[in-house]
Amino acid sequence: MSSINVALLGFGTVGRGVYEIIEQEQKRLTEILGCSVNIVAILVDDETIERNVPSHILVTSSAHDVLTQPVDVVIEAIVGVEPAYTYLSQAIEKGCHIITANKEMFAHKGHELKQQAKERQVSVEYEATVAGGVPVINTLRQLVTVNRVVQIEAILNGTTNYILSEITNKQASFAEALQSAQQLGYAEADPTNDLKGYDALYKAIILAELLTGTKVYGNHVFREGIKSVIKADVIHQQLKGSRVKHIATLNFGQGQIDIRVEPKWITSEHPLYHVEGVDNAIVMTGDYVGRLKLEGPGAGQYPTASVMVEDLVKIFSRERKLVNN
Ligand SMILES: NC(=O)c1ccc[n+]([C@@H]2O[C@H](COP(=O)([O-])OP(=O)(O)OC[C@H]3O[C@@H](n4cnc5c(N)ncnc54)[C@H](OP(=O)(O)O)[C@@H]3O)[C@@H](O)[C@H]2O)c1
Known part of the structure; x- marks a missing residue:
């Protein structure tokens, strides 16, 4: 050539x-x-x-x-x-x-x-x-040559993670956090796909299809965006040591897959607790290797x-x- x-x-x-x-x-x-x-x-x-x-x-x-x-x-x-x-x-x-x-x-x-x-x-x-720049696809391809992946938990949308981080760390209102994300170029003019969880769901489906080799249909999928997150709850739960994160969870059972994309309250022991701002992170559990975590820029040129x-x-x-x- x-x-x-x-x-x-x-x-x-x-x-x-x-x-x-x-x-x-x-x-x-x-x-x-x-x-x-x-x-x-x-x-x-x-x-x-x-x-x-x-x-x-x-x-x-x-x-x-x-x-x-x-x-x-x-x-x-x-x-x-x-x-x-x-x-x-x-x-x-x-x-x-x-x-x-x-x-x-x-x-x-x-x-x-x-x-x-x-x-x-x-x-x-x-x-x-x-x-974005986090090499999750190639890591999973390498992993499954020997391991069976039993679970993935991930923050797959930088915009929603930024908004939830702003509400948690600066007590911003939802509207203020969204406006700040738009001003910094993290959120689109029409942020619907991010806020309603579609963007994270698309990525979860791509991971699920990579691992199962089959087409994933809607009946294995639950999706909820971040609009239900209330600032007062964030402040209250933070006093009790919990933070809210928008998390995609993929569970691989006996020939079955379950995908959930939703806001979750997690404590500091959880590996996604400290993922801040527009970063993405993926926690993969393989039956031999145990738990692995990748974290980094989920978007950007x-x-x-x-x-x-x-x-x-x-x-x-x-x-x-x-x-x-
Ligand atoms: N931005 C990120 O950080 C990021 C990260 C991961 C994945 N992605 C994905 O990458 C893709 C591109 O994102 P982007 O941020 O680069 O988008 P963008 O800045 O809006 O650029 C889109 C480009 O596609 C061209 N285009 C749009 N519709 C077209 C059509 N029907 N026929 C021919 N060309 C068309 C546009 O042409 P004109 O220039 O003439 O308008 C423009 O050059 C998206 O699918 C996005 O989800 C983006």
Whole structure:
């Protein structure tokens, strides 16, 4: 392979981060992979916006034009289930590997994409869909080669953890905490998906599908957001040593899985008690290894983009090893 050709779908916070890391780390990537990594095309919604990228890179709102380029891997960072799913499915059909950060799409269609990729013998990588820069997907993949994961407890949404931290530590009202999250860029203008627990649920479903290899349907799932949390209760419970956290719990029983995403009162012995602000954390219990905890930035441009570039390195290092073997 003389070069790895990349198409980027989306050039917002995450897409631009991927572009910048690939450009800045070109020398290192070439050393590791034995060839250069070239971004050949970028798909955007509004092609009239100036993107400040070199003129040899195609920037277009036509998915057809992007997917008919000679591309080895498609890196997707757009928003929502469609048209992202259709584009990735088309890319797989053309024999491209795919990498995505789009948790909403992957919670709904990840199982189908994985099946399709298996048939076409290409890779699907999705580390960025769960907990941003925290390498939970690859850790779990490694773990399950020997361990059975019996439980996961996790804080998977930085916005809600920030709001609950503000209420707990500064006695802010819910409205004040939300406003502060929006001012700092942690919460979207429309924060519904975060506050109602959908965002955390999408990530929990992605983890559950990774561990069970099956599609997870709504009947195994309970979801409650953080709107029911009352400041007076937070202050009262804190005096008794408890804090409220929005926690995703996945219990893996005998061929059964139970997923709950809800506010929970926990005490200082709990491993998620000290997770503050926009951080995410995942506590995994394996039958041999016991309890492991990962914690770090659950979102953000460079943390998220860096795990996507790591996914790319993983795919093509694997290919290179196969060739060398
Ligand atoms: N931001 C984070 O920290 C983070 C962390 C983990 C995962 N994610 C996930 O990563 C994805 C991207 O997030 P983001 O924060 O980078 O979003 P963003 O800043 O809103 O960027 C979205 C990009 O997608 C393009 N786009 C949107 N709809 C499109 C369509 N129908 N066709 C073609 N292009 C389209 C937009 O084009 P224009 O530029 O023309 O508007 C924009 O470049 C989301 O699925 C998100 O859940 C984000």
